[in-house]
Amino acid sequence: xxxxxxxxxxxxxxxxxxxxxxxxxxxxxxxxxxxxxxxxxxxxxxxxxxxxxxxxxxxxxxxxxxxxxxxxxxxxxxxxxxxxxxxxxxxxxxxxxxxxxxxxxxxxxxxxxxxxxxxxxxxxxxxxxxxxxxxxxxxxxxxxxxxxxxxxxxxxxxxxxxxxxxxxxxxxxxxxxxxxxxxxxxxxxxxxxxxxxxxxxxxxxxxxxxxxxxxxxxxxxxxxxxxxxxxxxxxxxxxxxxxxxxxxxxxxxxxxxxxxxxxxxxxxxxxxxxxxxxxxxxxxxxxxxxxxxxxxxxxxxxxxxxxxxxxxxxxxxxxxxxxxxxxxxxxxxxxxxxxxxxxxxxxxxxxxxxxxxxxxxxxxxxx
Amino acid sequence: xxxxxxxxxxxxxxxxxxxxxxxxxxxxxxxxxxxxxxxxxxxxxxxxxxxxxxxxxxxxxxxxxxxxxxxxxxxxxxxxxxxxxxxxxxxxxxxxxxxxxxxxxxxxxxxxxxxxxxxxxxxxxxxxxxxxxxxxxxxxxxxxxxxxxxxxxxxxxxxxxxxxxxxxxxxxxxxxxxxxxxxxxxxxxxxxxxxxxxxxxxxxxxxxxxxxxxxxxxxxxxxxxxxxxxxxxxxxxxxxxxxxxxxxxxxxxxxxxxxxxxxxxxxxxxxxxxxxxxxxxxxxxxxxxxxxxxxxxxxxxxxxxxxxxxxxxxxxxxxxxxxxxxxx
Numbered sequence: 001x002x003x004x005x006x007x008x009x010x011x012x013x014x015x016x017x018x019x020x021x022x023x024x025x026x027x028x029x030x031x032x033x034x035x036x037x038x039x040x041x042x043x044x045x046x047x048x049x050x051x052x053x054x055x056x057x058x059x060x061x062x063x064x065x066x067x068x069x070x071x072x073x074x075x076x077x078x079x080x081x082x083x084x085x086x087x088x089x090x091x092x093x094x095x096x097x098x099x100x101x102x103x104x105x106x107x108x109x110x111x112x113x114x115x116x117x118x119x120x121x122x123x124x125x126x127x128x129x130x131x132x133x134x135x136x137x138x139x140x141x142x143x144x145x146x147x148x149x150x151x152x153x154x155x156x157x158x159x160x161x162x163x164x165x166x167x168x169x170x171x172x173x174x175x176x177x178x179x180x181x182x183x184x185x186x187x188x189x190x191x192x193x194x195x196x197x198x199x200x201x202x203x204x205x206x207x208x209x210x211x212x213x214x215x216x217x218x219x220x221x222x223x224x225x226x227x228x229x230x231x232x233x234x235x236x237x238x239x240x241x242x243x244x245x246x247x248x249x250x251x252x253x254x255x256x257x258x259x260x261x262x263x264x265x266x267x268x269x270x271x272x273x274x275x276x277x278x279x280x281x282x283x284x285x286x287x288x289x290x291x292x293x294x295x296x297x298x299x300x301x302x303x304x305x306x307x308x309x310x311x312x313x314x315x316x317x318x319x320x321x322x323x324x325x326x327x328x329x330x331x332x333x334x335x336x337x338x339x340x341x342x343x344x345x346x347x348x349x350x351x352x353x354x355x356x357x358x359x360x361x362x363x364x365x366x367x
Numbered sequence: 368x369x370x371x372x373x374x375x376x377x378x379x380x381x382x383x384x385x386x387x388x389x390x391x392x393x394x395x396x397x398x399x400x401x402x403x404x405x406x407x408x409x410x411x412x413x414x415x416x417x418x419x420x421x422x423x424x425x426x427x428x429x430x431x432x433x434x435x436x437x438x439x440x441x442x443x444x445x446x447x448x449x450x451x452x453x454x455x456x457x458x459x460x461x462x463x464x465x466x467x468x469x470x471x472x473x474x475x476x477x478x479x480x481x482x483x484x485x486x487x488x489x490x491x492x493x494x495x496x497x498x499x500x501x502x503x504x505x506x507x508x509x510x511x512x513x514x515x516x517x518x519x520x521x522x523x524x525x526x527x528x529x530x531x532x533x534x535x536x537x538x539x540x541x542x543x544x545x546x547x548x549x550x551x552x553x554x555x556x557x558x559x560x561x562x563x564x565x566x567x568x569x570x571x572x573x574x575x576x577x578x579x580x581x582x583x584x585x586x587x588x589x590x591x592x593x594x595x596x597x598x599x600x601x602x603x604x605x606x607x608x609x610x611x612x613x614x615x616x617x618x619x620x621x622x623x624x625x626x627x628x629x630x631x632x633x634x635x636x637x638x639x640x641x642x643x644x645x646x647x648x649x650x651x652x653x654x655x656x657x658x659x660x661x662x663x664x665x666x667x668x669x670x671x672x673x674x675x676x677x678x679x680x681x682x683x684x685x686x687x688x689x690x691x692x693x694x695x
Contacts (some may be wrong), residue, residue, distance in 0.1 A: 142519045144542040145443045151542070215525025217532075219444045251440050259436035270525075301442050337435045344431045351423055 013239040014040040015083035015127055019076065021115060022089030023063065024048040026198060027131070027225070029056040031088060031232050036062030038237060045080055047073060048089065050098075069111065074118030077125065084127035084236055085119050087112065090168065092133070092161050093200045093287045101160055108164035116175045119182075128184040129235045130172050134221070134245060135162035135291065136188055139298040145219075148303045149188070149243045159291030169243075183241040187231060190247035190302065191295075193321050194225040195328035200287045205261050206329050211276065211288070214267035218254045218299030221247040222322055227315035231307070240310050245302035248318035254296060261326050262333025270297060443543070444532035445514070454534050455504055461494070462501040465641050466600060467695065472648040473506045481548040481591040482651070484513065484555045485582060485674050487574055487682060488563030490601035491624045493517075494639060499555055499596065500534070502646050513555045514547050516540075516582075520561075520621070544585040554591075556582045558671070565622035568606035572599070572686060574679050580671035584662065587670070590655035595674050597681035600644030603692045605629065642692050645685045649677050 018035050022028035023046030036044040044062065046052075049069040052060055066076055077085065090108055094101040112130075119125055137143070138153030139162070157163060169186060176184050191201045201222075204210065223246050231246050258265040268276065270293065277288035308314050315321075330336065429452055432438050438448040462468050476482060486499060500513040515531075516539035522528040537543045539556065547554050557563060562575040586593050607624045615623035629636030652673065660666040 141523045142538060142540065144540050144546075145537045146543070146546055148542070213525075215529065217444075217529040219440070219442070219532075251442055251444065252436075253440050253444060253446075256436040256438070256440065259434060299444070335434060337437075340431050340434050344427045348424055348427055352420065355419075 013127075014038075014237045016040075016042040017045070017080050017082045018043070018084045018086060018236060019045045019047055019073075019080065019082045020063070020086045020088060021047045021073070021111075022087075023060060023065065024050040024052040024056065025088070025091075026056070027192070027228070028088040029059050030225075030229055031086060032063045033059040033061075034229055034233050035086075035236060036060075038233070040237060043080065045076065045082070047076060073115045074121065077118050077122040081124045082122060083124055084129070085115070085125065086129045086232065086236060087115055088131045088232075089115075090131050090133075090164070093289060093291070094160065096281070104160065105164060108161075109167045112168045112171050116171050120175060120178055125179075125182055127236065127239075128172075128175065128182055129232065130168065130184070130186050131232075132169055132172075132186050132188045132243075133161070133165050134188050134190050134247065134300050134302050135159065135295075136165045136169055137300065137302075138162065138166075139294040139300075141298070143298065146301050146303050147245070149245060149306055157291075157294055159289060159294050161289075161291045162294065183239055185235040185240050186243040187228075187235065188243065188245050188302070189228055190221040190223045190245075190300070190318075192225050192228060193222040193325045195324050197225045197325075200289075200292060202325060202329075204288065204292070205257065205263065205325065208263060208334060210258050210261075210263045210265045211273055212254055212258065212265045212267050213270050213273055213293065213296045216254075216270075216297050218296045219251045219301050220254055220257060220295070220299060221251060221301055221318045222325075223247050223318075224316050224321035224324065227313075227321075230313060231311060231315070234311055234313065238311075242306075242310070244307040244310065245304050246307055246315065247302050247304050248315050248321045249304060250317040250319050251301055252318055252322055253299075257322060259335065260322065261329065262336045264334060440533075443514070443535070443537045443547070444529075445512075445535040446533040447512070450512070450534050455501060458497050458501045459505065461639075462498055462505065465639070466498065466604075466644040467641075468498060468502060468600070468644040468646060470502045470506045470646050470648075472650075473503075475594055475648040475650055476503065476507055476511065476553065477592070477651070478507075478509045478511075479551065481551045481589065482553045483544075483548060483582060483586045483591050483593045484553060484596050484648075485593055485678070486555065486557050486596040486598055487572075487678050488557035488559040489566070489571065489598070490639075491564055491605035491607050491626065492637075492639075493557070493564055494604060495598045495601035496555060496557060497534075498601070498644065499598065499646065503553065511553050514552045515555045516544055518560060539581075541581055541585045541588075544582065545589050548585065548589040548591040558582055561621035565610065565624070566607070567610065568602070568608060571602035571606075572682050574675055574682075577671050577675050580667045583667045583670045583674070587654050587657050587661035587667070590658050592651040592653050592655075593670070593674055594651045595649040595677040595681070597647045597649065597678050597685055598644070599646075599682060599685040599689060600642045600692070603642035604639035606640070640693070643689055643694055645689055647681050647685055649681055652677075 018041055020028055020032040023032045029052055032044055032046045035041050043064065046060060046063045046065045047068060049067065051067065068076065089111055091104045094104045119128060135157065137147045137151055138155050138157045140154040142154055144151065172184060172186055192199055193202060228246060255265060274293055281287065432448065438446065440446050489495060496515050503511050503513050512535055515536040517531055517536045519538050521531050522538055544554055558577040559575040566575060605624065605626045607626055609625040611623040611625060615621065626636065657666065
């Protein structure tokens with residue numbers, strides 16, 4: 001490939017033109033805004049079939065928005081001479097107001113396929129960053145307790161998001177084979193959490209009464225949104241090819257997380273929970289699907305040693321990330337730490353008083 | 368070269384000797400010491416502190432910790448707080464008063480670092496695994512926790528799976544075993560599996576097949592010493608007279624036991640018979656020099672065989688020490 005000397009700064013891995021997909025969503029908008037604020041990057045182009053909502057539009061001042069779906073991506077990637085593509089248009093739950101599961105699959109699977117096909121033909125592309133999820137490990141009772149990046153899924157998961165993730169990673173594997181010189185980073189994120197994040201799981205933990213699966217207490221991990229942004233930013237401006245688990249170290253079990261959030265859990269049989277969740281989804285309340293039920297039955301813990309070593313960055317622990325969420329959602333908690341501490345003190349004092357009285361009575365009886 | 372000479376030449380078999388008869392050092396049990404091992408911290412004068420006040424306060428503090436979620440759980444779901452405050456005190460009653468367990472050779476378990484404890488499995492319900500954990504916790508000077516490896520069947524069953532995880536167990540698979548051992552944990556494994564606990568009373572103290580020796584390759588890969596453990600007493604707790612195979616197949620369990628009390632007495636049949644238990648930890652087998660042989664089936668098989676022979680021989684000597692299964 002013949003290029004003028006100033007067009008390919010081999011010493012700097014920072015791409016000058018970056019395309020970000022899915023900028024109408026929470027994560028995409030924030031990543032695009034962060035990259036636009038980075039002086040080393042000349043242009044950040046946001047690609048999304050939908051207009052960003054008003055809440056996010058303010059973030060996207062420095063981003064050139066193109067209202068197009070992945071099908072139009074091929075021309076966009078070529079026209080702008082994109083050097084990096086950050087693929088974040090991955091939906092984790094079907095949105096009943098935007099086409100439901102069919103639209104979700106269209107965006108996740110077909111969208112990724114078309115974007116990667118376009119990227120494959122883009123000559124100047126040097127970097128691909130894809131959002132994946134720890135759901136890629138599937139859910140099976142024979143699974144090891146801790147997944148490393150090399151663990152293969154043992155069973156095809158039931159959840160639609162997890163199945164999409166497997167498809168997406170399959171397309172990335174194909175892309176890596178065909179364009180080995182492009183540095184491809186796949187980031188398998190644990191569920192996001194933070195004070196302000198809105199995801200299926202944050203909505204779940206924000207309810208005053210939380211349904212759980214009877215007889216199961218899943219091990220959960222979270223990643224703080226700010227840490228996820230940092231990792232995404234670094235994978236664009238630095239060079240980190242490979243697949244990485246992105247999660248906060250440590251584990252909270254579901255019952256523990258529910259208690260820390262000051263909520264009350266209602267254990268339901270797995271079958272009952274599935275049907276209740278399905279009815280609730282149809283009515284339009286709650287978004288608990290098979291993805292979440294699989295998570296609540298099996299739990300999911302990943303090893304982040306490879307991430308920490310390669311990126312030189314340690315995300316805050318699962319516990320710290322969850323605490324951040326709990327602080328912001330304390331208003332609807334019923335069993336708070338303060339109340340329980342007060343109750344403990346009251347009961348202890350009560351018992352002491354009764355015993356003291358009993359001792360005095362016994363003493364006066366003897367004398 | 369004869370088969371025997373060839374096998375002796377292979378690494379993993381060179382220094383194999385059946386451990387000689389060590390003089391029994393009784394460290395607990397009711398008759399020799401005529402009492403209990405004094406627990407550290409238990410010897411304070413009772414008159415100066417209000418024992419009940421302290422107990423109530425610590426009980427309430429425990430309840431508050433549980434209700435606010437203020438406790439730590441490791442990557443495998445092991446809940447130290449719950450295990451030490453609830454599981455061990457309950458199991459200790461069985462261990463001490465019901466089975467009158469005596470522990471021998473506890474000095475063979477290292478104070479720090481990893482170790483793979485390999486035991487014989489028996490007793491219809493896997494009480495031996497729990498008693499082994501309690502024995503370590505009770506007798507070992509550094510109060511070590513045993514991380515058991517269980518069949519995936521255990522982790523399929525609701526409630527049971529979570530109790531197992533909270534008590535520190537995990538699925539028996541090489542990634543988990545290696546991760547635990549390389550972080551310096553004591554791992555407990557029963558390679559006989561369901562063949563061991565599901566055998567008839569007539570076959571008691573006859574070790575079953577050891578599978579493919581996956582536990583050996585996990586130990587070799589991490590260079591963790593293997594400590595064979597012989598457990599006597601578990602065979603008599605639920606003597607299995609027959610195995611109703613069709614019923615077992617119907618229920619999806621590996622065996623359906625018929626004991627003198629089960630299923631005739633219903634839930635009462637679940638009360639274990641009060642046999643006398645002896646647990647012996649044998650001399651550790653070092654594996655650090657064999658790390659590169661982890662994938663060599665012959666070395667793995669030889670080591671597994673060596674462990675099996677050691678346990679079988681130790682079982683025989685222990686049985687001689689305990690002529691009456693239900694004696695004191």
